[in-house]
Amino acid sequence: MSFSLASHLQELDDLIDREKARGGALIPVLHQAQELYGYLPRELQDYIADRLDLPQSTVYGVVTFYAFFTTRPRGRHRVGVCLGTACYVRGNTKNLERLSQELGVCPGESTPDWRYSLEVCRCIGLCSQAPAIMIDKSVHSKVQPDQVAEILSQYE
């Protein structure tokens, strides 16, 4: 996957101009830039730093502090396995193990075809439907390990 800053430059500039008018623009800009490009590689971070008059190190410090930001590309579908307390005691680690087997990747990695990324997340507030898995913005509740393969197949 090669990165091209030019691919969404106009949108990026627009959103930076919009956020710059408000205070504390960095985190909202990073959110939207990640939405546009999928991830936050160095070239993009340095561009944002330059446009917001911030040191590059500050931007990188913020990106690496917040779990939501990623400097590596992710797959088309983000498979998030909740390991909040309720999901943990209701056995979501078994689902995580199964997903890891099915996809052949560890948490934090993406499949070679960039179809899926596997992630562990901390409580997505679906405790009453534990154990829960969130793929992109859809929720799968009360998941059992045997259902994992079928759930994955719903995402191309």
Add this chain to the structure above:
Amino acid sequence: MTREELERIRAEAKQALEARDMTTLPEGELKPPRPGEVRVVLRNCGQIDPTRIEDYIARDGYFALAKALGMSPEQVIDEVKRSGLRGRGGAGFPAAQKWLFARQAVAARPAPADGSPPAYLICNGDEGDPGAFMDRAVLEGDPHSVLEGMTIAAYAMGATQGYLYVRAEYPVAVDHLQKAIPQARKLGLLGKDIFGAGFDFDVDIRIGAGAFVCGEETALIDSIEGRRGEPRPRPPFPAVSGLWGKPTSVNNVETLANVPQIILKGAEWFAAMGTEKSKGTKTFAIAGKVKNTGLIEVPMGITMREIIYDIGGGILDKKKFKAAQTGGPLGGCLPEQYLDTPIDFESLAAAGSLMGSGGLIVLDENDCMVDVARFFMDFTQDESCGKCPPCSLGTKRLLEILTRMTRAEGTPEDLLTLEYLTQNIATTALCALGQGSVNPVVTTLRHFRDEYEAHIRDKFCPAGVCKGMFHYEILAECCTGCGVCRKKCPEGVIRGEKKAPHEIDQPNCIVCGDCYKACKFAAIAIRPGPTEKSRRAAHKTETPQG
């Protein structure tokens, strides 16, 4: 907007609302109130369409704001003070007191010459405690109640700009708020000269980016300013110097959602609910090994037994209750003897736990308390900001010891070191996250020391959780020979004739637990010592960590 116009909208909206059938929240999350519940904060959730401001107005929405703006800010503070409302985010600090401090700080400094807001109100919707999701429910199901509460609070303390900080993990809540704010602006309920009272207030949304520590108010402020969310020592308190150096009040979602009802129905109505020092209701998110999971709202002072057994329907699968985990990663695990403790800020703190934001996770006999402590330490260690050594290094050392214990590598010295760490982290860490991080360890050590000792002395996990530290045995005297376990066994290592006691071929058993779960007669027991296969597997795999 005037009160008369609001009344006209209410009259129309009421009719429209009554004519509609409301099922807005996902099934299973918020059931109709069960006996014993009193809904104040959750009163509109599931009853209105949260994307329509008219629905909210139909249920008396924004009438509290109209009333408050007819009072002086001091009267509003006084009303909330008399209601006894305490912060629902965890610490239980009196809400009115925060506003009063901020108001005094605003008065003590000159008005900003550059036209910037004199003070800020922040609504803390960074609901990070695993196991708590009441704020999500309110933000998704009744966003205007939070906006109205914010506007009243801002009026009381003297803020003209508000920020609503919401977790990125809650996209629906963000969406509903993004719809609600322009609706309120359009009706003049946010913006300039609200209700003609000469009071300006507007709200901006800020989306979190995945950091539990940002629930701490000084870290939250840093995060809104666009920095790493690292707590700073107080004083200065945010009420004196907060967001961009201005007086700032940070209040939790549930706290603010209570405010309109207090103004509308009066301090006495609110103070009549709850206990002497903890007034009103509290929402709880019940989860874990309990039959009825979900959100409830009950008067403060109700016992854990009432919540778990009367409302929650008791423990799943006829298992034995072991502990209730309250207060999230900074809370504690309370055993059976606390079931009749009234739940309020003081009682929970006295028991070594926390009210927290109201997560209540029920643990049964098959939950290992050492592993639960390890789980929470893994969480706080991962979420530590890294600023002070007691938290960044201390929680790491705690996690290492707990991990050793759950891998049959714990030593008696480890137990002493564990206690030494917990005592000192609590007194030396910078913020509430660091100081509170030890609570899950402290409470499990206090109430379940025998489990720790079994892990260390016998290398045995009595709950049957820690890999390589137990095996299963079929109790011949209890086995009916039904054959379910034999059919469930993925390795085919259970032998036995029909209607005769079965037996596990121990050396080849992988200790997956399928038979244990399947047995209807409690004929399978957890025994010390691994099988050959489970021991080898335990050395190979590690529990995935986030």
Add this chain to the structure above:
Amino acid sequence: MAQLTINGKKIQTPGGTILAVAREHGIRIPTLCHHPALGPKGACRLCLVEVKGSRVLQPACTFPVSEGMEVQTDTPKIRTARKFVLELLLSDHPQDCMTCEMCGACELQDLMYEYGVKETPFRGERHAYPADDRDPFILRDMEKCIRCRRCIRACDELQSVNAISMINRGFRAKVATSFDTPLQESNCVFCGQCISVCPTGALTEIDSRGAGRTWQTQKVTTTCPYCGVGCNFDLHVRDGKVVKVTSRWDSPVNRGVLCVKGRFGWQFLHSPDRLTVPLMKAELWKKRTGTDGTPSPYAGFVEADWEAALDAVSDGLAAAKAQAGPDAVAVLASAKCTNEENYLIQKLARREIGTNNVDHCARL
């Protein structure tokens, strides 16, 4: 004015933090992340004190004093807390004081000594970073970093460069440039302010490696010869040779701040290439003296004495002025001269030679 007591001693003060007030009154409170030239951080937890009425221990470096406050700075409870923090720091620190550059000048080591921390009761993972000497001047041994952030604050508050920041969080938190590149690939200007504030051996001068511990060198306060600003610093001299330059925080001109040349550019002092006598072109010497003169290591030049050299210069200038007028002469001064010397040289140009053609190299 506020009246308070520290360790039972009555103190009157116009205000400030507990740490500042205590130090003014000769009461020692240990610190690690605090540095007088930098803003307070409250991060290291070494300066924890007891404030009566406060539930938890409070950091003296950020906590403001107030009327009637009662502070204790050295109770058993406080000593236990400080020792605990030191034990934690030691559990993540290489115990190689034997070969550490900063041994004897290390604030962490001094506190371990003061609190009797011989070893740590904690075993576990330690940060393992290879010592980074990819940059020309600064040796970064991040295993020795205690994450006090003094370097980050110096880079920001003193130098406004912000080449480094905290990255990651929790145990994985680290001081680094953007994307953790070598300093050379960042906007670092190699002023070395980070070294000057580092309390441990995490940041040291590459060229001074192994050249002598702080107690083995003699400190000589002097003025930087590079430009006319006149920054002060300490030369560390061992066996008659300069081995290191360190900041002098009490210098009124630069308050401890130096640039890359002042801090790292001292090697020329002992360069064999340095001129120690004036040189004159061999043919000029021959023309003026009729002899061959003393050969120099430089082709075409012979060694002269000051008198002969200055006479030659003076004769040359007078001849040029007589032949083509004073404006045929231009005088170029050096930034390495002091202001007084530069004043004199323009005086020479304007009054003695009679030209306004005076300039200055302005920088080095």
